[in-house]
Amino acid sequence: MKMDSEQITVKLNALVQKNSDAEKGFEKAAEISKASSLKEWFTAKALERRMFREELKLELHSLGHPCVKTPSLIGDFHRVWMDVKAAFSLDNDEAMLEEAIRGERAALEEYSDVLAATTLGPTTKAIIRAQRSKIENGLVILHAIDNIEFQEES
Known part of the structure; x- marks a missing residue:
């Protein structure tokens, strides 16, 4: 797919925004x-995503x-959703892992x-490739953490 300069600007700005939202989301998950x-x-x-954004x-x-x-604004709504999900979850860590996995999958799609x-x-x-690779590696780690948690509960 060929893109002109304006389309590239839009796509890169979307990644800037995505990383800003991810930074805030990871900060919320840590909290x-x-x-x-x-x-x-x-x-x-969160720090990694701030560096990506910059x-x-x-x-x-x-x-x-x-x-x-x-x-x-979508990122703001998502962080409110994280608070609500945590409030009704018996396991905040599991809820935050699920949200992080969902967010990282979406980030990979956008980077691709x-x-x-x-x-x-x-x-x-x-x-873009280097950042995508780091997100992909992080997703592998998230899945491993999630699997370990699941196995410990069984």
């Missing part, structure tokens, strides 16, 4: 989680494209969509 190791992992992921903003700037204001654009420059494409 709600009870296990200290999970809190630390969510906090590290890297993308710098790339947009270097390409001469404007950057949007973040985070999004942007990578499908053949007109991205090599630097931009390398940034």
